[in-house]
Amino acid sequence: MKVADKVRSPCVSVCALDENDICVGCQRTGDEIFRWTTMTNEERRDVLVKVAEREKKVAI
Template identity: 35%
Template sequence: MKSPCINVCEIDRQSGLCTGCLRTLDEIAGWSALSDGRRAEIMRDLERRRQPGGAPGKRL
């Protein structure tokens, strides 16, 4: 599965999410070792995180 990384790597201190791909540090660090199912779950959750109010403290 393709990574959601867009090479904009900066962690927002308030939300704990990457401002580029909206993943957590744990999700980023473990991406290659995760099962296809878990990566698919995260990809679906990224859609929610992109929505206004979808991620705590997310800057739009």
């Protein structure tokens, strides 16, 4: 698989975990951030769905 085919990280270079272990910049958990480089594209897409759900909660 070419690098261009990999699902890209949602990192926005604002790296700080809140009291719930969620990054205030990209909305991933500490574990999701740690494991990102070893995840399959399917696993990454699953994380991005969770990120979108977390972002909705923050926006409220």
